[in-house]
Amino acid sequence: MLYPFKFTPQLFHKLWGGHTIEKWYNHVPADYENVGEAWVMSDVEKYPTEVANGPHTGDSLQDLIEVYMDELVGEKVYEVFGNQFPLLLKFIDATDDLSIQVHPGDEFAIEHEKCLGKTEMWYVLPSKKPSAIYLGWNQPMNLSLIHAAIADGTLANYLRKYDVHEGDVAPIPAGTVHAMCRDTIVAEIQENSDITYRLYDYNRVGNDGKKRPLKLDKALKVMDFQPSKQATVTRTAPRINGALNIQKNQYFTANLLCPMQPIQRDYAPLDSFVAYMCVEGACTVEALDCEAEEKKVSMRMGEAVLIPASLNDIVINPQGSCKLLEIYVEL
Secondary structure: OOOEEEEEEEEEEEOOOOOOOHOOOOOOOOOOOOOOOEEEEOOOOOOOOOOOOOOOOOOOOOHHHHOHHHHHHOOOHHHHOOOOOOOOEEEEEEEOOOOOEEOOOOHHHHHHOOOOOEEEEEEEOOOOOOOEEEEEEOOOHHHHHHHHHHOOHHHHHHEEEEEEEEEEEEEEEEOOEEOOEEEEEOOOOOOOOOOOEEEEEEEEEOOOOOOOOOOOOHHHHHHHOOOOOOOEEEEEEOOOEEEEEEEEEOOOOOEEEEOOOEEEEEEOOOOOOOOEEEEEEEEEEEEOOOOOOOOOEEEEOOOEEEEOOOOOEEEEEEEEEEEEEEEEEEO
């Protein structure tokens, strides 16, 4: 039986990881020095998230799709993606600069990596220190200029740098060179892909004592060499008790919900699942048209809930201050 699903996040130690999001979870491995990423809804091979509530506890997201198919994800979504969930949702906590990197589009990724490409979006969360990101080139680039900048360690000088604050939104289309700077925490929505091509990594050494590998050849094949008109940071002004659209592209739609009182969401017009990411506070989510005992689920900062496509009448009841990202696919 279908009901709102809550998942146990997959946690990842990272060389550059921090100590903020690890406080959100009670299953951090004892040998982790930090938690750099928390994948809160994942169908990526080897790293699937598992249901944490109700009779499907322990089942993976993949298990759910294989059983419920279009009832879970929507008819059109299932026609296009089959038994693959189309998105990966995660939180990222960086206390050091991430590598300067780029992601491939679908065509290149399918041919060379046998998976989807990676268009993504960052929603910036509060940080105790000033935060910043690099997003796209600040001038037209060419191969010789890129190679020279990598060699002398000045590649970041050719990127647009944005100081970012809580609520800022950064769309990152595939092909856009980008990086997250130290002391930045984000919620990330992306295609279901784990493909990253590093151009420059500050000559850092991994746990094996060797410099972390770059993938410059592939990066140069998929990157945009011109400054991006689509990749730019925007600031949000929350719509109290309503939905504010913060991103709409061919892969996903994302809205910001800021309930100060119980609000009702009608998803009957959609032919898609709906995912929530809690980015502030806590709430309960109840599916009024659900016949299962588990029709209501609680969620707090750092957690995610999946509303199956067959459930349409949802009530969100905030527990004090609360903000959610509401995510679905429109095909």
